[in-house]
Amino acid sequence: MSHPMTPERRHRPPLRRWAPALLCRLHGAWPTWCTGVRTDPFRAHAWVQVDGRPIGEPFPPGYYQPTMIIPTRPGA
Numbered sequence: 001m002s003h004p005m006t007p008e009r010r011h012r013p014p015l016r017r018w019a020p021a022l023l024c025r026l027h028g029a030w031p032t033w034c035t036g037v038r039t040d041p042f043r044a045h046a047w048v049q050v051d052g053r054p055i056g057e058p059f060p061p062g063y064y065q066p067t068m069i070i071p072t073r074p075g076a
Contacts (some may be wrong), residue, residue: 030050039065045066049061
């Protein structure tokens with residue numbers, strides 16, 4: 001797995017960054033935007049998840065400790 005801040009990840013086309021959230025909405029799911037960290041080794045990352053599962057990410061739930069969670073569903 002490449003480091004989240006490598007140039008190829010940091011400069012991905014906008015559609016590729018938004019695609020997981022758009023696909024969730026097309027299928028009736030409300031994605032949650034998350035940021036988090038891992039301490040050994042230190043890494044920071046942002047991702048989209050549905051029902052606690054990261055979407056389109058190579059890591060399992062719990063790999064990063066969330067530091068900020070932003071629900072996109074109205075009233076959530």
